[in-house]
Amino acid sequence: MDQQHGRAPSSTRRQFLGRSAAIGVAVAVTGSASALGPRGAVAEAAQGGKAQDETNTMRAVASYDAMQKYFYHPDVKLYQEQYPFAGGNAYSYVWPFSQAFAATTYIAGLRGLEHRYRDDVQDRITGLEPYYSATGRSPNAAITPNYPSPPGYDSYLNAPYGNGGDKYYDDDGWLGIDFLQWYAMSGDPRSLQKAQEIFRLEQAGWDNDRTHPRPGGIFWTQGSWAPSRSVMENATTATMGVHLFWVTGDRDYVRWAEQTYDWVRRSLLSSEGLYWDSVALDGYLYENYWSYNQGTMVGAAAALYRATGQRAYLGQAEAVANAALSYYESQNRLWQQPSYFNAIMFKNLLIMESLNHDRRYREAMQSYADTVWQQYRDPATGVFRFSDQPAPLLDQAAMVQIYALLGRRDRNDRLV
Secondary structure: OOHHHOOOOHHHOOOOOOOOOOOOOOOOOOOOHHHHHHHHHHHHHHHHHHHHHHHHHHHHHHHHHHHHHHOEEOOOOEEOOEEOOOOOOOOOOHHHHHHHHHHHHHHHOOOOOHHHHHHHHHHHHHHOHHHEEOOOOOOOOOOOOOOOOOOEEEOOOOOOOOOOOOEEHHHHHHHHHHHHHHHHHHOOHHHHHHHHHHHHHHHHOEOOOOOOOOOOOEEOEOOOOOOEEEHHHHHHHHHHHHHHHHHHOOHHHHHHHHHHHHHHHHHHEOOOOOEOOEEEOOOOEEOOOOHHHHHHHHHHHHHHHHHHOOHHHHHHHHHHHHHHHHHHHOOOHHHHOOHHHHHHHHHHHHHHHHHHOOOHHHHHHHHHHHHHHHHOEOOOOOOEOOOOOOEEHHHHHHHHHHHHHHHOHHHHHHOO
């Protein structure tokens, strides 16, 4: 993955410019129990919550429609990277596609819209096929000659649309989450098979050289030019492992989930209770606090808690969720993160809410969603613009995700 589609190599991760907008005030239910009485307060809260759900659903549909109108090419079932098209590759890398896939599954989970978007999800699965490749170069090949690389998805399209690209274990991890989300919603056996195949790819990316600093961990990419190990591919593998265990009963999935989660916690957890980004093979730490790293580790810990019943995992998930909320709500830091990192963090905070019922996570997410709608959406097109550059698919897909997730209030315990 490179700077062309939203994330630079770990050694040069770009710093996102702070955005001037302050976080808006969350849409809140007015009144109090003392004024209304307990039953009145509950009734008004329920009524306000329903109205907010309907608003978020409307915003999700409108944002999705704009994504399909301005980014999607239905003849080939692929997306372009930006709108308006600014040259370069005709279609998007797999990382933005994975986020459009996630957006489609979330909107298909909105009550009353399940059948309307079912075919769209199948179109995303079909659109992924040109990214698929049975070949690759395992990052362990230099250590163990002929070390296999299972099939998976390349960073860019193969023929006839492109020349492929290195496999990124985080890219494939996002797709594994997408497939498991759709399996949980539909029972589609092909999606389960794809998730299992991706999990095998992730396993083959584990660094098995014990002489490396902070040994272990799944590599970021198969490309030899960036031999780092980071939060994302390890945390998503942990989450996949738990969900595959629930489906199959195979405890080896849980063992791998614990192994990858424990490596991140041991290797990248800072003294501030947040996760650094990655570590290189020379031991250099990339000490960025990206919002999606915090979110994926919250989600992994929450999944492990549900799988094992060990309250330590619940405590760890809650600690990171609260540390992230505190960190990003101060000094305008949330607006220094790209929307597509925030969407991933917020999704996992909603998973945390389903466990501890802490409404602060949803309120922060709603505040962000309201401000973006008011200040960063082009009302003429419905496209979100956070700068004067062409609008990335990643931003559009992120906002579809955020509004859809907020609109499916009573279904977030089913998130992967």
